[in-house]
Structures are given as structure tokens and as C-alpha cells.
Amino acid sequence: MEIKIVTTDKQLEDAFNIRKIVFVEEQKVPVEEEIDQFENEADHLVLYDGEKPVGAARFRIVDEYGKLERICILKDYRNKGAGSLIMEYLEKLASQKGLNKLKLNAQTKAIPFYERFGYKTVSKLFMDAGIPHVTMTKII
Numbered sequence: 001m002e003i004k005i006v007t008t009d010k011q012l013e014d015a016f017n018i019r020k021i022v023f024v025e026e027q028k029v030p031v032e033e034e035i036d037q038f039e040n041e042a043d044h045l046v047l048y049d050g051e052k053p054v055g056a057a058r059f060r061i062v063d064e065y066g067k068l069e070r071i072c073i074l075k076d077y078r079n080k081g082a083g084s085l086i087m088e089y090l091e092k093l094a095s096q097k098g099l100n101k102l103k104l105n106a107q108t109k110a111i112p113f114y115e116r117f118g119y120k121t122v123s124k125l126f127m128d129a130g131i132p133h134v135t136m137t138k139i140i
Contacts, residue, residue: 001054001082003089006044014053015044022072029129034070042069043093047086055082059093065137066094068104087117091140100140108132 006012016035023029038060047055055073059066068090073082094102105128106114111121114136123135 001047001049001085003045003047003085005093006046011046012044014046014048015056015058018046018053018056018074019070019072021074023070023129026075027129027131029131033129038069045086045089045093047073047082049077055086057086057090059090061097061099062103064099065101065103066090066097066099068102071104083113087114091117095140101137102140103135103137105133106136108134111136 004011006015019034020031023034024031039058042058042060044058045056046053054077055071057071058069060069061067068087071083071086071090073086091102094100102119103122104114104119106119106121108125111134117138119136119138121134122137125132125134127133
């Protein structure tokens with residue numbers, strides 16, 4: 001599997017398609033909430049298995065933090081290391097940009113996954129798109 005930073009319209013379409021499958025179709029997030037006003041200021045990445053896009057994420061700089069967002073993997077690729085590849089790549093990207101503080105808003109069911117990478121919960125539970133979340137941070 002290979003991760004690519006989005007540099008073409010086709011790659012961006014691949015990222016959006018993965019996000020729509022996972023968040024809009026599976027989790028019933030309204031598409032107008034999933035595709036938002038921050039798309040143009042974010043770095044997007046896509047995880048490919050050969051030519052097939054199987055995962056996606058985006059990265060922004062917010063208040064001196066690298067913010068990891070929209071991390072998603074197609075159902076058939078979950079629990080097989082794909083999410084770990086994306087997390088490792090995002091952390092390297094943050095480091096390359098000179099950032100040592102990271103944050104993300106985690107769905108509560110994903111908290112154990114992020115804790116394995118050293119993220120700590122720093123907020124109370126909140127709802128985002130009808131799904132319970134917490135904010136998590138990490139210093140790298």
C-alpha cells in the first residue's frame with residue numbers, strides 16, 4: 001500500500017469518494033457537513049492498494065497544532081494496518097512542517113486506536129454530525 005499527498009484532481013476525487021463512502025453512506029453524516037469550507041486549506045492524502053483508493057485523511061494547521069482530520073478506511077481494509085500507515089504518515093507530515101503538537105477530534109469508538117499512538121483525551125464528550133467525539137492531543 002502507498003500513501004500519496006493529493007496533487008491532482010483525480011487524487012482529490014479519490015479522497016472525497018472514500019470519505020463519502022465511510023462518513024456519508026456508512027455513518028450518515030450529511031454531505032454538506034463532510035465536505036466543508038476547509039478543503040482548500042488542507043493537505044489531503046489518499047492510501048492506495050495498487051490503483052485502488054482505500055483510505056483518506058486531511059491535515060491542517062490550526063492554532064499551532066497539526067490537526068489530523070477525516071481519517072477513514074474502507075471497511076474491507078480496517079484492522080489490517082491501513083489506519084496505522086495513515087497515522088504514521090500524518091505525524092511525519094506534521095514534523096516536516098515543523099510542528100510538534102498534534103490534535104484530532106476522535107469518534108469515541110476510535111479512542112483506543114488513537115491511544116495506541118500516544119494521543120490523550122483533553123476534552124469532554126461533544127457531538128459532531130450526530131456522532132459522539134472527544135478532542136485528543138499528542139506532543140511529538
